[in-house]
Amino acid sequence: MDLTLESQAAILSSQVAMGLESEGSGSAPHANTETANTETEPFPDAEPFPEYNESECEMLASSIAADKRHEQAWIHALGRAAKQEIRTLHVDPNIIPYIEGDPSHRSQVILEQLRDLLADPRLRHEIRGQFITIVNATLQFNFIIFHQTKELLPLKEVGDAELQLETVLNHVEFMDEMLREQLKSAEQVSYTLESVSLEGTSDYERLCKMSTVFAKTMKKPRLLERQLLALYMDMYEEWIRTPFVRLRNRQILTEQQPSPTRAKLSRRIIIVWELMTRCIESYGTLNLLTLEIKEQYFAPVLGYLCDSPDIWEHCWDQYQALEKDRQQTEQNRAASQEDI
Numbered sequence: 001m002d003l004t005l006e007s008q009a010a011i012l013s014s015q016v017a018m019g020l021e022s023e024g025s026g027s028a029p030h031a032n033t034e035t036a037n038t039e040t041e042p043f044p045d046a047e048p049f050p051e052y053n054e055s056e057c058e059m060l061a062s063s064i065a066a067d068k069r070h071e072q073a074w075i076h077a078l079g080r081a082a083k084q085e086i087r088t089l090h091v092d093p094n095i096i097p098y099i100e101g102d103p104s105h106r107s108q109v110i111l112e113q114l115r116d117l118l119a120d121p122r123l124r125h126e127i128r129g130q131f132i133t134i135v136n137a138t139l140q141f142n143f144i145i146f147h148q149t150k151e152l153l154p155l156k157e158v159g160d161a162e163l164q165l166e167t168v169l170n171h172v173e174f175m176d177e178m179l180r181e182q183l184k185s186a187e188q189v190s191y192t193l194e195s196v197s198l199e200g201t202s203d204y205e206r207l208c209k210m211s212t213v214f215a216k217t218m219k220k221p222r223l224l225e226r227q228l229l230a231l232y233m234d235m236y237e238e239w240i241r242t243p244f245v246r247l248r249n250r251q252i253l254t255e256q257q258p259s260p261t262r263a264k265l266s267r268r269i270i271i272v273w274e275l276m277t278r279c280i281e282s283y284g285t286l287n288l289l290t291l292e293i294k295e296q297y298f299a300p301v302l303g304y305l306c307d308s309p310d311i312w313e314h315c316w317d318q319y320q321a322l323e324k325d326r327q328q329t330e331q332n333r334a335a336s337q338e339d340i
Contacts, residue, residue, distance in 0.1 A: 079121065087119035094132050098139045099147060107238035111135075114231050122224055130171055131228060135235070137167040142239045145248060153248060158261050165268055168236075172275045175229070179282035182219055186289045189217045193297045202314055207301045214293070221290055226283040233276050241273055 092115065100108075114135065118128055141164040144157055153161075196209050244266070252262045 082121045083116075083119045086121060087115065090128065091115055091118045091132065094136075096136050096139055099143070103142065103146070103239060103243055107235070110231065110234045110238055114228075114235055117224075117228055117231060120224060123228070127225055127228070131232060134168045134171050134232065137164040138236060138239050140164045141168075142243070145240075146243055153262060155259070155261055158259075158265055162261075162265055162268070165240075165265065165272065169268060169272050169275070172272055172279065175279050176275050176282070179279055179286065182286055183282055183289070185217050185219075186286060186293070189214060190289065190293055192217075193293060197297055197301075203301050204314060207298070210297055210301070214298075218290070218293075221283060221287040223283075223287070226280065226287075229276065229279055229283070233273075233280070236273065236276065241269060244269055 095115065098111075114131075117123075118131060118135075141161050144161045144164065145153065192213050193210050196206055196213065199206060199209075201209075248266075252259070252266055
C-alpha cells in the first residue's frame with residue numbers, strides 16, 4: 001500500500017513538475033520523477049504555473065474591446081446602407097415634389113426628418129406605404145389651398161382639397177380604431193391575468209397560462225410607429241393646420257354669406273388634428289399598460305422560478321410521465337403487432 005502511494009506521488013510530481021518527494025521514498029522514485037519530466041514536458045525548465053501577466057491580459061481585453069467596436073461599426077454601417085437604399089428606392093421616388101421654400105424652413109426640416117424615418121429598416125412595409133400616402137395627400141392639399149389662388153377658395157378647389165384631406169382622415173381613423181381595439185384587449189388581458197395569478201397552481205403552470213393569454217391577445221406597442229405619427233403631426237401642423245387657420249379660416253369667418261362646404265373643410269381639418277392627438281395618447285396608454293402588466297404579473301413569477309427548484313422538479317416529473325406513457329404506447333403497439 002505504501003509503495004502504491006509513493007508511486008502515485010511520483011507520478012503527480014512529474015505531471016506538475018513540483019519535485020514532490022513522498023515521505024519514506026528512496027532515490028528510485030526521484031529518478032522516475034526526472035525521467036517523467038524529460039519525457040512528458042517539451043520545456044522541462046519552464047515554470048508550470050507562471051505568474052499572472054497583467055500586461056498580456058490588458059492587451060487581450062483591449063483586443064476584445066476593439067473587435068467589439070469594429071463589430072458595432074459594421075452593424076452601424078450596414079444599417080445606414082440599408083436605410084439609404086430604402087430611402088432611394090421606396091421613399092423619395094414615391095413622395096410628390098413640393099414647392100421649395102414653402103411654407104417655412106421648419107416645415108421642410110420636418111419633412112426631411114419624416115423621409116428619413118420612413119426609410120428605417122425596422123418599419124413595416126405596409127406602415128411605410130400608409131404614411132407615404134398621407135404625406136403625399138398633405139403636400140397636395142397644401143398646393144391646392146395656398147398656391148392656386150390668393151382669393152377666397154372657389155368651391156372646386158375646396159372639393160379637390162377635401163378629397164386629399166379625406167385620404168388623411170381615413171388613415172388616421174383606421175389608426176385610432178386599431179389603437180382603441182388594442183387598448184380594449186390590453187384591459188381584458190389585465191383582468192384575465194389577475195384571475196390567473198390567484199389560481200392555486202404552481203408558478204410554472206401560472207407562467208405558462210399567463211404567457212399564452214398575453215401572446216394570443218396582446219400586441220407589443222410599436223414605439224417607432226408612435227414616433228412616426230408624432231413627426232407627421234408636426235408636418236400636418238406646419239403644412240395644413242397653421243397656414244389654414246391664419247389665412248383661409250379667417251377668410252371663411254368674414255364671409256357675408258358663409259359657405260357650408262368651406263365650413264365643413266375647416267371642421268375636418270380640426271377633426272384630423274384631434275384624432276391624431278388621441279392616437280398619440282393611446283400609444284402612450286398602451287405602452288404604460290404593457291409595462292404595468294409585466295411588472296405586476298410576470299416579474300414576480302419569474303422571480304419565484306429563479307429561486308424555486310421545486311418548479312424544475314415538477315417539470316422533470318412531467319417529462320418522466322410523458323416518457324413513460326410514450327414507452328407504454330410503443331410496447332402496446334408492438335404487442336398488438338405480435339398478436340396479429
